[in-house]
Amino acid sequence: MISGMKARLNGIWAEKKARSYLIKQGLTFVSANYHCRWGEIDLIFKEQEQWVFVEVKSKLNRNFGDAEASYTKSKQQKLHKAIMFWLAQKQMNAELTSFRIDLLAINDKQISWHKNVY
Template sequence: MARRSSLYKNARQFGHAQEFLAAEYLRGYGLKLIQCNYQCRVGEIDLIMIDSCRVLVFVEVRFRRSGRFGTAIDSITREKQRKIRRTASHFLISYPQFSNRICRFDVIGISPSQLSGGLHYEWIKRAFE
């Protein structure tokens, strides 16, 4: 049991590290972080940010070790999209100061770069509605 707990903890830490990298990447494009890992009974949203046009952006972060199984957007099923939308609705009800904002759903994929040995970011704005 300790081993499973350890694996879960490591996977969770890895996920948080990817979310941090994604937030830093998006900050470089002028987005401001409102909240990280917003959770409610419906689900979780990795990043909630505001862009330079004051649009509220709900961001799903995906790490892909390779493109063998598709892109970041390919990994977000209709059910996952539905959960993200419902969680976003919960956020807007819980934080009424944001309820009049235009909203969008973005996906950011992070993968190892074959060329540089660093990381490659794929930012998909308006990935779904």
């Protein structure tokens, strides 16, 4: 129970840190923690005319690998389905809408921003 709560608090901290970081990089914040039956989108931004869907991963220490390693193929597929559902809800055609998927990894409080990871 305590480790689950610690992980959730770390996730909340990481998403706030990621949000602040990306705003400072010039992206416009749109939404956080979009949930649907297909999965969750951590953060949604716009960069000029392009939608940016951000997956946030964090590791407080690297004893069991880095944050990037936890962005698995399964997670990528779930995120992509959630994005397609979000776009459909907004009545946007995925083939005609400019978007990308970014990974923002935080390892030992160091931020790495990986653009267009899907």
